[in-house]
Amino acid sequence: MRPISNQRFNAFAAYCRSPQALAIAEEILWFEADDSRIVATIIRDRPDSEFAGIILGRDEKERYRWINATEFFKSKIQARAALRAKIEEIIPILEQHRKQGDNDKKPVDFFTPLKKTKQPLHQSFLNLTSLEGFSPAKEIIEPMMRWHEDADGNFVEQFQTTGFDSRIWELYLFSLFTEAGFIIDKSSAIPDFSCSGLRGEFCAEATTVNPSRDKKGKILPPPPIEAEEEMEAAIRDYFPIKFAGPLTEKLRKRYWERENVQGKPFILAIQDFQSPTAMTMTRDALPIYLYGYRQADDWSMENPKVERVETHQWGNKTINSNFFSFEGAEYISAVIFNSSATISKFNRIGLQASFGSDRVRLFRFGTVCKTENGNPHITEYAHYVSEDAMVETWSEGLEVFHNPRAVHPLPMEMLPDAAHHFMPDDGLMRSRLPNWLPTQSYTHIEVEELPPQPDDNELF
Known part of the structure; x- marks a missing residue:
């Protein structure tokens, strides 16, 4: 022991x-x-x-x-x-x-490739299951996957093939809500999560932003965003349009009318997988689309000015802004997002919890909003992930954008360690921030060459 x-x-x-x-x-x-x-x-x-x-x-x-x-x-x-x-x-x-004697099903196994799949195995799945550098993530997912009930019947196949990113996002949410003290009711597949705990009940549906494709299904590259002006234009219009697709699709499904959702806060949980590092760039675009406000060109800390956004246009496509004002959106209590919730988060937490190969080293760097003495400020960070360092939680990096029109508002204590954002009528966002909120997170994987160990005979 x-x-x-x-x-x-x-x-x-x-x-x-x-x-x-x-x-x-x-x-x-x-x-x-x-x-x-x-x-x-x-x-x-x-x-x-x-x-x-x-x-x-x-x-x-x-x-x-x-x-x-x-x-x-x-x-x-x-x-x-x-x-x-x-x-x-x-x-x-x-x-x-x-032996508990209350089930006779085989253990759930995400990692053994299915014998018959319509699609080739996803490269990220192959990395997870075969590369030593991802062994902490693989080993922390293993006990988690045993509790997964494949309610819609295709989770494992999608995890291994076309839906790897979406399924990783769902596994993250499963870990997040469990960490927050909720039991997840698996009796219904719709919506993805029906959560209950000492703080109350809520439901959540997961969705993702995926790469754009042409009529033949080939992935279309995102627009160039190397220059500052290109990034500003993308945040202003391109990224909001990308968020709009999955969010409005979920809105049309009217989950709040289902018996198991009625009367409860209902959350849409979105992650951006349109490119490998998209979630590190698109964070600022999400609230613009949700609330229909953005900073004015002459905005300053001393004189914060905002302007209303009615539409977003990119090329030939134009959409309406202010998602929370749409018909039916009053039943969406909040939209949640976490720019650092990718397979790298599983790798980092897995390493901190002593999973995986002893040869794996993870170097994490990016930008963080630190709050000291009540004053938030953005700064850079860089460190090796280790067991004795600051413990990373599943809720680290989580942001909750509350709907000002919500019929069933989501109490902050449901997700107490997240950043919570509110939009009053003046368009100036008010936020309750944790002390450490990563806004960009990158993880570099190293696999060390350990020195050879002596034979037993060499010890005497």
């Missing part, structure tokens, strides 16, 4: 934790044993301040679930000793203890 971080324990076991459990007990120590076939935690009972050990093992579907527990003790030292003894007692008979 060896100690592990809370981050590593959560990667194994957060998906089976009841929100009510944390209301009555506090987890204070975490462990793993028997080559990670067992994970455990010591809890402190809040009413009585007594301590006990909880033991989890993999069930028939390879999901970590409760298999045993110790008695309660007056001290955590006693509880830890009892937990160690209980685990040593269970290991020889773990096979019979781990």
Whole structure:
């Protein structure tokens, strides 16, 4: 039995934790044993301040679930000793203890290539499953995927082929909502997420911005955006048009009329995958399209001026702006976005949680909005990802754009660690920001050549 971080324990076991459990007990120590076939935690009972050990093992579907527990003790030292003894007692008979007897399905497996697919395997899927540099991401997804119910019947195929980016975005949202303390109801495939927890209930539907294609299906390159003027033009019109397509498509489906959504806050969760680094460039364009406001040309900190945006035009295409003003959009409580929620986030969190090859080094750099003494400012950052550095969470980088017309507003406490943005009538956005909000995130993968290890005979 060896100690592990809370981050590593959560990667194994957060998906089976009841929100009510944390209301009555506090987890204070975490462990793993028997080559990670067992994970455990010591809890402190809040009413009585007594301590006990909880033991989890993999069930028939390879999901970590409760298999045993110790008695309660007056001290955590006693509880830890009892937990160690209980685990040593269970290991020889773990096979019979781990079986729950409530399912007979095979474990969900994202990684074994399907024998028959209509499309070739996605290059990012091949990278994830075959390159050592992505081993932290692969290993942190493994316990997560065991909890996935393929409600629409094609998740695994799309994850391996044409829909890799979209499915990674959905896995991110699954991790995000779990981290925030919500149980996800899997009884219905529509919408993607029906969440409930101590803070309340909400529903969410995932969508993505994808590359433009011609009539033959070939990907069309985005416009050149190397010069500052080109970037400004793209943020002003091209990127809002790209966001408009998937958002208005979801709006037309009127999810809020479904019985399992009625009366609850409803979120659209969007990520930009139109090009490999698109999400790092398009963040500023999303609120322009959502609210129909942008900074005036003579805007300054001393004299912040905005102007109304009625339409966006690029080439022969013109669309209306101000998504939240559209008919039916009052039932969209918020739109959420995270520029850093890509496969690289899984890689970084996986490495921090001690998953993957020991040879992998990840160098992260970009820009961040830091809030110090109540004053936000943009600065650059660069660092190697490590286990003892600032812990990256799934909610890091998340931005919530609240709808001022929402019939069912989304309370901020639903996603307390996110950045929350509000648009009053004067068009000047008000925000509640976390202390650290990455606005651009890039991750460079290095695989080190480790020195050769001596033979046993050389040690004597």
